[in-house]
Amino acid sequence: KAGVTQTPRYLIKTRGQQVTLSCSPISGHRSVSWYQQTPGQGLQFLFEYFSETQRNKGNFPGRFSGRQFSNSRSEMNVSTLELGDSALYLCASRKADTQYFGPGTRLTVL
Amino acid sequence: AQKVTQAQTEISVVEKEDVTLDCVYETRDTTYYLFWYKQPPSGELVFLIRRNSFDEQNEISGRYSWNFQKSTSSFNFTITASQVVDSAVYFCALSEGGQGAQKLVFGQGTRLTINP
Numbered sequence: 001k002a003g004v005t006q007t008p009r010y011l012i013k014t015r016g017q018q019v020t021l022s023c024s025p026i027s028g029h030r031s032v033s034w035y036q037q038t039p040g041q042g043l044q045f046l047f048e049y050f051s052e053t054q055r056n057k058g059n060f061p062g063r064f065s066g067r068q069f070s071n072s073r074s075e076m077n078v079s080t081l082e083l084g085d086s087a088l089y090l091c092a093s094r095k096a097d098t099q100y101f102g103p104g105t106r107l108t109v110l
Numbered sequence: 111a112q113k114v115t116q117a118q119t120e121i122s123v124v125e126k127e128d129v130t131l132d133c134v135y136e137t138r139d140t141t142y143y144l145f146w147y148k149q150p151p152s153g154e155l156v157f158l159i160r161r162n163s164f165d166e167q168n169e170i171s172g173r174y175s176w177n178f179q180k181s182t183s184s185f186n187f188t189i190t191a192s193q194v195v196d197s198a199v200y201f202c203a204l205s206e207g208g209q210g211a212q213k214l215v216f217g218q219g220t221r222l223t224i225n226p
Contacts, residue, residue, distance in 0.1 A: 033212070043201065043216040056213050088153055092214075097143055097162075097205070099214060101155035 002027065004093050004102030012108045018079040021105045025072050025093030031055075032074040033099060034066060037088040046089075049074055081109045112137050114204050116217035123192055124225050131187045131220045133202030139163075144178065144185045145203040145214065155201065161185065192224045 005024045013019050025032050033056075034046040045058040049068035066076040072093075078085055086109045092099035113136040123129050135144065146158040159169065161178050169176045173190045189196055199221045203214040 031212070033214075035214070042218050043203075043214075045213045045215070048213065058213070090153075090155060092155075094212060097212065098145070098157060098160050099212070100157055101147070103152065103154040106153070 004091055004100055006089075006091050006102040006105050008105060009103065010106050010108075012110060013081050014110050015081055015083060017081050018077065019081060019107060020075055020077045021089055021091075021107075023074045023076075023091030023093075023102060025074070025091075026095070026100060029093035029095050029100075030072050031094035032068055032072065033092045033094065034074070034076050035090045035092065036060075037090060037104070038084075038086070043090070046076065048094075078107075083109050085109050112204055112215045114202050114215055114217035116200075116202055116220050118220045119218070120221045120223070122223040122225060125194055126191050128188060128190050129192050129222065131189075131200050131202075131222065133185045133187065133217060135183050135185065135202070135204045137204060143205045145205070146176065146185075146187050147201045147203060149199040149201060149219070151198075158187075189222075192222075194224050194226055197222060197224045 007022045031050045033048040035043050037043045047054055047066050048056040052068045063079045068074045088104045088106050090101050090104045092101045115134045142163045144161045147155040149155050166178050175188045177186045199219045201219045202217045205212050205214050
């Protein structure tokens with residue numbers, strides 16, 4: 001069974017640009033969550049989607065948004081990028097109260 | 111508010127030594143889950159174990175064992191006879207509730223280095 005896949009794996013953007021990251025959950029998993037990992041703040045929850053609805057949101061500015069499609073694939077978008085948005089963005093799909101993570105997208109903002 | 115504390119930032123041991131990673135948590139809920147994840151240099155978080163708040167039984171899986179004590183709000187992880195492949199960052203995490211929306215709160219992680 002394939003794991004969680006995330007694309008792209010690496011991304012370099014400049015300040016002010018926007019970016020879209022993609023996540024495909026494990027087959028049969030309907031919940032997708034996103035996390036940001038930085039050296040300073042550690043792993044922080046961004047949001048969770050289930051059946052195309054956002055069910056939970058972390059403490060991030062409105063520049064961070066997401067969505068989920070009918071096939072459970074999810075995208076997150078960050079607009080007006082700032083240097084501090086440089087991070088590893090991890091997606092997780094959930095079944096039976098356990099989240100399984102993908103390899104992450106490493107975003108560098110210059 | 112939920113909080114997870116991993117007081118050990120870095121641990122370095124020689125191969126074949128036993129090592130214990132500490133995790134202390136805070137929550138007001140009576141129903142919650144605790145997790146351990148491993149993050150190798152590749153970056154992916156690998157699920158190791160889940161324990162719910164009603165199950166205080168210790169668990170052993172090969173060289174790995176976990177000790178959950180509600181009385182001290184701790185969920186410690188021991189690696190017996192450590193190997194170089196165990197080198198990684200290990201995260202303890204907490205989530206509240208069950209079937210509904212789930213948000214994981216992570217500790218800061220413990221970087222474990224096993225030296226040959």
